[in-house]
Amino acid sequence: MRNKSAEKYQRILDAAVKVFAQKGFFQSKVSEIAKEAGVADGTIYLYFKNKDDLLISIFEIKMQEVIAHFRAALNQQGDAVAKLKHLIHMHLEEFQANPDLAAVFQVELRQSSRFMHESEKMELKLYLDLIGEIVEQGQREHLFRDELPVGLIKRFIFGTLDEIVSTWVLAGRRYDLRAQADLVVDLLLRGVQRDCEVRGQGNQQQEVVQ
Amino acid sequence: MRNKSAEKYQRILDAAVKVFAQKGFFQSKVSEIAKEAGVADGTIYLYFKNKDDLLISIFEIKMQEVIAHFRAALNQQGDAVAKLKHLIHMHLEEFQANPDLAAVFQVELRQSSRFMHESEKMELKLYLDLIGEIVEQGQREHLFRDELPVGLIKRFIFGTLDEIVSTWVLAGRRYDLRAQADLVVDLLLRGVQRDCEVRGQGNQQQEVVQ
Amino acid sequence: MRNKSAEKYQRILDAAVKVFAQKGFFQSKVSEIAKEAGVADGTIYLYFKNKDDLLISIFEIKMQEVIAHFRAALNQQGDAVAKLKHLIHMHLEEFQANPDLAAVFQVELRQSSRFMHESEKMELKLYLDLIGEIVEQGQREHLFRDELPVGLIKRFIFGTLDEIVSTWVLAGRRYDLRAQADLVVDLLLRGVQRDCEVRGQGNQQQEVVQ
Amino acid sequence: MRNKSAEKYQRILDAAVKVFAQKGFFQSKVSEIAKEAGVADGTIYLYFKNKDDLLISIFEIKMQEVIAHFRAALNQQGDAVAKLKHLIHMHLEEFQANPDLAAVFQVELRQSSRFMHESEKMELKLYLDLIGEIVEQGQREHLFRDELPVGLIKRFIFGTLDEIVSTWVLAGRRYDLRAQADLVVDLLLRGVQRDCEVRGQGNQQQEVVQ
DNA sequence: CATGAATGAGAGTTCATTCAT
DNA sequence: TATGAATGAACTCTCATTCAT
Incomplete structure (x- = not known):
């Protein structure tokens, strides 16, 4: 549980780095990050408060x-x-x-x-x-x-x-x-x-x- | 004519500087800048192509x-x-x-x-x-x-x-x-x-x- | 899922027929169609590319x-x-x-x-x-x-x-x-x-x- | 006067036919018609009630x-x-x-x-x-x-x-x-x-x- | 925990029309 | 009459966020 969670947290974080770097913060869509991370849009909100966070x-x-x-x-x-x-x-x-x-x-x-x-x-x-x-x-x-x-x-x-x-x-x-x-x-x-x-x-x- | 135009251009520019400085680019609304400049929203588009411009x-x-x-x-x-x-x-x-x-x-x-x-x-x-x-x-x-x-x-x-x-x-x-x-x-x-x-x-x- | 989606697609389509017929294409607002269909404005864009579509x-x-x-x-x-x-x-x-x-x-x-x-x-x-x-x-x-x-x-x-x-x-x-x-x-x-x-x-x- | 007016009325009408034919009614802008007719935007409203008219x-x-x-x-x-x-x-x-x-x-x-x-x-x-x-x-x-x-x-x-x-x-x-x-x-x-x-x-x- | 369909507030932009000159 | 700069209402579409499943 711990590990799976931590791994998904990491995956989202890495996806965000990649997408933000490519497109810029305001041009990046949460759904793109989700896709890049291989999770559903809503999942991101289980790990982070919002896009800014x-x-x-x-x-x-x-x-x-x-x-x-x-x-x-x-x-x-x-x-x-x-x-x-x-x-x-x-x-x-x-x-x-x-x-x-x-x-x-x-x-x-x-x-x-x-x-x-x-x-x-x-x-x-x-x-x-x-x-x-x-x-x-x-x-x-x-x-x-x-x-x-x-x-x-x-x-x-x-x-x-x-x-x-x-x-x-x-x-x-x-x-x-x-x-x-x-x-x-x-x-x-x-x-x-x-x-x-x-x-x-x-x-x-x-x-x-x- | 010349002067009035130039003066309005300047007013919009100054208003934009002020609003952007206060709120940040993405948080600034075009309508705020218009109000600050004392012109209508549409007027801004007579002088500038768009918000980015x-x-x-x-x-x-x-x-x-x-x-x-x-x-x-x-x-x-x-x-x-x-x-x-x-x-x-x-x-x-x-x-x-x-x-x-x-x-x-x-x-x-x-x-x-x-x-x-x-x-x-x-x-x-x-x-x-x-x-x-x-x-x-x-x-x-x-x-x-x-x-x-x-x-x-x-x-x-x-x-x-x-x-x-x-x-x-x-x-x-x-x-x-x-x-x-x-x-x-x-x-x-x-x-x-x-x-x-x-x-x-x-x-x-x-x-x-x- | 299938059916719910298909049903909503149909509902929007029917609502559009009705509103377009009543008001004419250009006079029809997307929001009216949405209301008629009983969905949110944005939902229409999940099923159709735009108003023309x-x-x-x-x-x-x-x-x-x-x-x-x-x-x-x-x-x-x-x-x-x-x-x-x-x-x-x-x-x-x-x-x-x-x-x-x-x-x-x-x-x-x-x-x-x-x-x-x-x-x-x-x-x-x-x-x-x-x-x-x-x-x-x-x-x-x-x-x-x-x-x-x-x-x-x-x-x-x-x-x-x-x-x-x-x-x-x-x-x-x-x-x-x-x-x-x-x-x-x-x-x-x-x-x-x-x-x-x-x-x-x-x-x-x-x-x-x- | 009469003639000048009548001639300008005609010019606007012809310009409108041309622009409407090219672009379609809703895509045509009053300002385009004015330019085509060689008059100012406002002038059109001296001869016609509005775009529909x-x-x-x-x-x-x-x-x-x-x-x-x-x-x-x-x-x-x-x-x-x-x-x-x-x-x-x-x-x-x-x-x-x-x-x-x-x-x-x-x-x-x-x-x-x-x-x-x-x-x-x-x-x-x-x-x-x-x-x-x-x-x-x-x-x-x-x-x-x-x-x-x-x-x-x-x-x-x-x-x-x-x-x-x-x-x-x-x-x-x-x-x-x-x-x-x-x-x-x-x-x-x-x-x-x-x-x-x-x-x-x-x-x-x-x-x-x- | 995970999903993704649905939401709906919100913003940039256009353009018919007006009116001071 | 004629102008065209200015207006501002109005509309489409986006996208962060939610929540029923």
Whole structure:
């Protein structure tokens, strides 16, 4: 029972990701998602409150998974610079590997009035916290500029990553997102690292947007 | 005649900005916009093809105005660093001064499938070009790192600004956007300037996000 | 399930016949038909593509029924003259018995641009074929003038019947349509029968139009 | 003034015939007719009460012209048989020469609820009267069967002509309508003429529908 | 738990008609 | 008379949600 339920819940969620990614939130019909998931329309309402809830749930579930996964991986890393590098790589790789999810996160999710206008987004805060912890560690380790407020820096880092992914999604996900990872690392570190230790890391450069 | 028409077109456009900003694109009813503009529902269709066209037109018209205005202002500035600083300030001030417009640009516009999926967005390209010109000038003047591809840098700059504004909009436009200008200037310049000339500009810091 | 669906389909079809007959196609609202059928507006769209399709379907379904019914009845008759007489009687009786259907066929159906302009009307062709077969049989039996082209004669017969019914409908269906049957038989037979065998059949006469 | 007005009235009427014929009554927009006539939308309402009135007026005006014209021409003819033959020829030639008018009369006019449902149609009665007079003359001259009621015979004649024209219009006006005139004359005369004088007129036959 | 037929509120859009100029 | 911008009532169709089976 448990498992069957959980499996159907998952199937609906995956179908929703796929359909939302393809058609956009408002263009997606509940009946399409149902068909994609191989269930009846009404069944969806046994697992989710409504269409909006379906979208929000995608975000919440996936973010929880991602945060748990990232947090575990970061514990394997040493100093803040190493952690930040790793986070950036994982962030980009995650979306590269799940392009439909990327589309939903970067575009469709923002079409849910509930998501956009309610200030909840607990999971987003948790992700920002994850970044914030790295920044704080970096400042404690005297690797990061400590005159910068953490609240701003974590948003700066997240914002850059978010923008990179959005641009990639809107450009049709045609180029290799991971290839930009090192460059992004370079740019972000230049912004946040203390002066002495920076200079002369990345001069890598490959595939370029247009 | 001319003026009356133009004035009504403007009134509808402004009403649409206001209503879209308040309610979101899909939640906004054409009849609400009509009422806000003080015209009949049908009148809107004398000036715009449909609801989608209304949204797209807001973007196009406003971008054209902004680009013309910014370009003129930038011509008053000297080197690329001065120009970039000024652009950043203008960008943030513009949205600060027109918060409804900011909401439409950063959130609602992305809800128009036509806007998101059609690769047009000519005006957006023109704005990126404007940034690109500054970057190229900076590289010619040996002020900006020339090993970085212009296409990426201009997106990096735009992306950061875009994200800053989006964050502000989504946070309820409660803090002073312009106050972040100098910090953003600092962060972005650190990323793009050549090593020697950077260091030790901004350590300013004021109002902070949350 | 089967039956419930079929029954609802039928109910909507009958309601449409009634409303179209009363108000005319363009004056009929889908919501009126729904109310008449005792279903929700949206239900109609589960069974018919749109309002136009509803009208076309009335024609197709009813014609299929009529053609099958007529063809079976005609097989009971002997020579072409007997068959033609019987067809005329059945044609007029059918509409007399279903005055709403008559109104839809003779007036409203011609208001559907799809019906009027698309050259389909397969069922109409099938009905003309039915008449054509009688004419051909009549020519084979040397009962009908064989110098006349079948294509014209069958249209002449159908046209006369069609006109008789239209006149009756437009006159408010106030008189007895069947009473004209024998006269029509007389007139049509005079037109198509070979010279020798005609003369002196009908001198019947009763109820007269106005 | 008079003339200018009359000329504009005429222009609008002609434009309406053309547009109604092309698009059908309900698909025709008043603004299209205005453009075709080279006047402003509002101007039409100076000459006609509304869209329906425009359609009715086409019928009335044209019928008045036709009746006057036909009546004059028929006075040149001798007996009822000659007159009927001439009427049939004129009827078919008139529509052949004005195909747009034919489309409006045979199809679009029946889409005006006012035309179809109001029992007025004075002009139609006048035309039926014209035919009726021929029939009465024919009975007086002992050329036509006098056991048949005039009311029926005139409708039979009109109905046949009407059907012939309708069939031609609905078939796309692709064949020569006049070519059928003699055949129609033959068929109709067989129906209404007294037995002795008929037989052996038409064996003509040419172009045939499909 | 699952189904999917049925619901019905709701919104975008059209277009005949008006009326200030 | 003539204009044509403005009006706003009205209608078709969609689709999230429900509930009897």
